[in-house]
Amino acid sequence: MKASLLKGAGALLLSLLAGSVSAQTIAITGGRVALGDGSEPIDGGTVVIRDGRIVAAGRGVAVPAGAQVVDATGKWVTPGIVAGFSRIGLVEVDAVDAANDVEARNSPFSAAIDVSTAINPRAQPIAVNRAGGVTRAIVAPGTARSIFAGQGAVIDLGADMNPITRARAFQFIEFGEEGTRNAGGSRAAANLLFRNALREARDLGLRGPIAGPGGQRTATANDQRDLPLEDLPNNRLLSASTTRPTDVLLTRFDAAALVPVLQGRQLLMVHVERASDILQTLALKKEFPSLRLVLVGAAEGWTVAKEIAAAGVPVIASALTDLPNTFEQLASTESNVGRMRAAGVRVSIGMIDDNEARQVRLARQYAGNLVAVARVPGSTGLSWGQALEAITSAPAEAVGMGGEIGSLRPGRRADVVVWDNDPLENGSAAQLVLIDGIQQPLTTHQTKLRDRYRTPTEGALPKAYDR
């Protein structure tokens, strides 16, 4: 069984390397297929991929003539994992400043910062997490001297030099304790900083129409319509003749970057943990009705779940926070995600302040733990299907990309992983990873070290000759 899969995978690799990617039809057959949409797994399912997109997935799906068949009998097949909140691709080693692009402590800019220019698709964390079955990630910058971190991106973890799925997908801000620090020391100051910034953006916008495409964007690879505002043709906002009042706090670029947030064309992702901060965030819509909010963290979200659900705001929550690490997380419990979901909140799993630059592969374990929690008396967890959803389609939906990534529903990008076992279980591993239908290498610095030191002692030559 394993041999046949590997054989199939090998054939797949060879053919794709031959350069006929666009014409490929691939059928993954016989596996236990989970769609990632919250439904429970289907035994003996088939996934059909053509031209890098999902054509069909489920039971009774016919294998098209001429398709390359991957026999996944005895295996599990799921959409690739989507890292719900991450810094993947921005860091090689956290503690090496020169190899860490999360935050820019000495930059004059904030909201205008655009992480899509900083992603390194060859960073080891990309390779390690790709080997762990993570195929896409929501990547946010970190704040430094402002509550505005800048604009985050959605990326793929493919082994190529085109990592950006959607640049400038959202603006990320800190609005709890971290934001308080960034704003100068109080929540009231953070609130005022936010409102002032949006008013400065509005003042800019009033001076002329915003150039470029309006309305909701659809995602395409490296969407050139998503140019940074300052690069858009005919952008009068940033022309030399545009004058601004002298009492502004934001740079011109930063204010311009907030125009799409103000207009609801760009998501505003807000990190808050405390119940009162969550409510204050939801209340921002009274003053700025076009805001499209996403909450991140939300440790106390379960205590105000009705309000979040009523606002229709999705939450990218930390799954397992259960300690009062801070005074904004006093009510934290592993039942947070389950309770919010039960109250009708659209919840997914993210990893803010939790090794999110390197270990988004742990999202599977986090999701599995929420299944475990469901079995503890008095707790609220997730079903298996809901848990997988929380690390696949739910984060994709949270950033408005559920139509593109995160599930095996027809038309989605063919980000597909074949696992040797239940992907939420500790013992499982990815055996075949496809991104946009293209098979990905699973070797890393780590796997090569492992192979070199399978026996620790030297042979006829030093270890440096073993590879």
Add this chain to the structure above:
Amino acid sequence: MSNKLWLIAPALAAAAAGCAASAPPPRTAAASAPATPPKTYSRDPYPSTYRAYPGVLTAIVGGTVFDGEGRRIENGTVILADGVVRAVGGPETPVPEGATRIDARGKWVTPGVIDIHSHLGDYPSPQVEAHQDGNEATGPVRPEVWAEHSVWPQDPGFTRALMNGGVTSLEILPGSANLFGGRSVVLKNVPARTVQQMKFPGAPYGLKMACGENPKRVYGSRNQSPATRMGNIAVDRQTWARAAEYKRKWDKYERDGGEMPARDIAMDTLRGVLAGEILVQNHCYRADEMAIVMDMAKEFGYKVSAFHHAVEAYKIADLLKANGVCAAMWADWWGFKMEAYDAVDENIPLVHNAGACAIVHSDDPNGIQRLYQEAGKAQAAGRRIGINVPDEVVWTWLSWNPAKALGIGDRTGSLRAGKMADVVLWNGNPLSVYTRPERVWIDGALMYDANDPKRRPVTDFELGQPGEGDVK
């Protein structure tokens, strides 16, 4: 694995337990001791006041039992009485009359998890500045500080480790800013008013040492020594040389009497290490540095009990085995600093497979709640490269090996008749992500029961706060 270290541990434990007021005679004293031993200092001035809470005669029947030493019993029976394990066996094991019978069919029974590397209490939640009590980063040589003097028993992390992690004993260490970080303390994971009420009776002290990036960064950034790895070792060696001199003076005094030498609290700790009474727990990531430390230990006549955060242990598993030094490891942490860059997911099984002593540790208030899952991940990583470690042997990484490396292996860490009844009943296979503790006993007392909200500890800090008494 060498047994050298473990042979001395029980004697030490017994000695430490009985020396509240005065020290035991040094081992070298037998031949020429004066009639009245010279007055000396206490080796145990903050003695444990831990008392086991009341338990009932309990029979856990029908579960899959991992005894912690690598044996597995299907349809097993575990009898707890008077705070200890009275019997462990198959279905034929007699259940004493009057025993509370617990149906463990479909469940697993193991010794409690022991975390050899925790900072609970000295970096407690909430992690505010006022609670940063783990690093006396005022000088690279601080063996005079004792972690127990920082431990806040009200840290909510202890209760999470109990309820979600099945952790029954743990070592609290000072941080790694210093080369000599100070003394560690071994605790039983029971809620208490004072740290003395948590102290594992008779457990030997540990000395936290650190290699590598942290000490040289902390002091190098202040333009102090050590600023380099060679500086780390130079300061270490200079300190051990001083300690040897201190030990000579005090050994002579305690043997022959005369004028009492000057007392140095820092040197007391190092003398204890050189005398084999205090176990060295050494933070060290890189293979090359561990090899140097093992030579340094030989140079000055001490023993490293375990390397902690031994990310590159797999590169020198043969050396660790030859030196009888354990490696305490994470399953898959990596890359957060340069010396963690060469981590591999197979580290733990590779070390185990080489015949060295492998331990799963946390260093983290969240990770400590899932050590059993970390072991499961490591086991699976091993299986994928052909190293098949059975579940019941994997459990040695979580209880027996850390117990031995802490010098408490004669008391806990496995289910043997007469040992402490530190036991977890799991609601499934305890290496699975889907499993949680159902009940936890410490010295035979039921300290957690998932089905009974009254057996769910709530710290002082959490009283009257949002979420008080909630499942966590």
